Amino acid sequence: MLSSSASTMFSDLEVEITPDAPIGPMTWYGIGGHADILIRPLTIEALTTLVMRCRRTRTDLRVFGKGANLLVADDGVSGIVITLDTPTFREITYNAEGDVHTMRAMAGADMAATLMDATRRGLEGLSQMAGIPASIGGAIRMNAGGKYGCIGDAIETVTCIGRNGELVTYPKSELTFTYRQTNIPDPIIIAATFRVTPTDPIALREKVKDIFSYKKSTQPLADHSAGCTFKNPIDPETGEFIPAGKLIDRAGLKGYCIGGATVSTHHANFIVTNPSATASDVMRLLAEVRKRVFDHSGIQLEQEVVIWRRKEEDTA
Numbered sequence: 001m002l003s004s005s006a007s008t009m010f011s012d013l014e015v016e017i018t019p020d021a022p023i024g025p026m027t028w029y030g031i032g033g034h035a036d037i038l039i040r041p042l043t044i045e046a047l048t049t050l051v052m053r054c055r056r057t058r059t060d061l062r063v064f065g066k067g068a069n070l071l072v073a074d075d076g077v078s079g080i081v082i083t084l085d086t087p088t089f090r091e092i093t094y095n096a097e098g099d100v101h102t103m104r105a106m107a108g109a110d111m112a113a114t115l116m117d118a119t120r121r122g123l124e125g126l127s128q129m130a131g132i133p134a135s136i137g138g139a140i141r142m143n144a145g146g147k148y149g150c151i152g153d154a155i156e157t158v159t160c161i162g163r164n165g166e167l168v169t170y171p172k173s174e175l176t177f178t179y180r181q182t183n184i185p186d187p188i189i190i191a192a193t194f195r196v197t198p199t200d201p202i203a204l205r206e207k208v209k210d211i212f213s214y215k216k217s218t219q220p221l222a223d224h225s226a227g228c229t230f231k232n233p234i235d236p237e238t239g240e241f242i243p244a245g246k247l248i249d250r251a252g253l254k255g256y257c258i259g260g261a262t263v264s265t266h267h268a269n270f271i272v273t274n275p276s277a278t279a280s281d282v283m284r285l286l287a288e289v290r291k292r293v294f295d296h297s298g299i300q301l302e303q304e305v306v307i308w309r310r311k312e313e314d315t316a
């Protein structure tokens, strides 16, 4: 059993180990199963050693951010899940050299808390992220964003754990951020620096509030969901994005339910759940929506939500 060998495998490291950890309830959906093992590294060294030991022993390793874009299967996931929510991985620091201001955030820092801290200091750069629940690492992995821009817009560098456990820092000239994607080659992001610009804190606070209000009026932020279920497909004729929500709405699916999962009547690209829902309800609804949209429009929707199953991550 991995859970008993894990305590031996990592007992010399500065980590907190939880066997059979209920990670499904830690997601925004609040549903789904357990991880065989959840590990919270307390230091960067413990994290890099852990990653190298998992690589050497071919043990599955996944990173859990805030679970805002994640659906965990009802029977949970095998291997090790790490979460970077300990103080070392939530640090935010600021730097100014002449006119150049930067903010460095560790990957486990909460996006809303980071944005709030920068806003209080009158440092603009991440206002486009208002109302997007995320950890810094999860937001970078997904290149989260929307109408006002994406996280990639403000990135100066991203630091990851490289092949041999070394820390690798990529400058923005080597990084690409496209719609919900990046070219970051390494599976674990540990920190990033952002370009920020000093501005009037009061005006900035108003701007962040306006962006948040816009999001609140267009998305069911208070419901259990993982945000947009599908990516917006590209119209082959115009090259423009077609909102997936519009396609789902046109297929007559707003309010359509399977078990405790429902296509939101507020925003058709959100699948929302009630407390009786299972991850299997969401997966079945997702497949049905995809099928019906294809039957109606001939367009194949691509999943944005990440699904963790026992064997492997499914984003296809």
Ligand SMILES: Cc1cc2nc3c(=O)[nH]c(=O)nc-3n(C[C@H](O)[C@H](O)[C@H](O)COP(=O)(O)OP(=O)(O)OC[C@H]3O[C@@H](n4cnc5c(N)ncnc54)[C@H](O)[C@@H]3O)c2cc1C
Binding pocket: 028, 062, 063, 064, 065, 066, 067, 068, 069, 070, 084, 107, 108, 131, 132, 133, 134, 135, 136, 137, 138, 139, 140, 141, 142, 143, 144, 145, 146, 187, 188, 189, 190, 219, 220, 221, 222, 225, 226, 227, 228, 306, 313
């Ligand atoms: C109410 C609501 C509204 C939303 N609105 C938006 C929106 O407007 N725009 C948008 O883009 N998204 C939106 N989302 C989706 C979600 O906020 C983003 O995808 C966000 O980036 C997820 O971050 P997370 O930390 O929760 O990642 P998780 O959901 O925990 O993980 C997502 C993926 O990132 C990986 N990951 C997490 N941390 C790391 C790390 N340190 N290193 C490497 N990989 C990592 C995970 O392994 C997984 O593959 C919304 C979600 C909700 C619930």
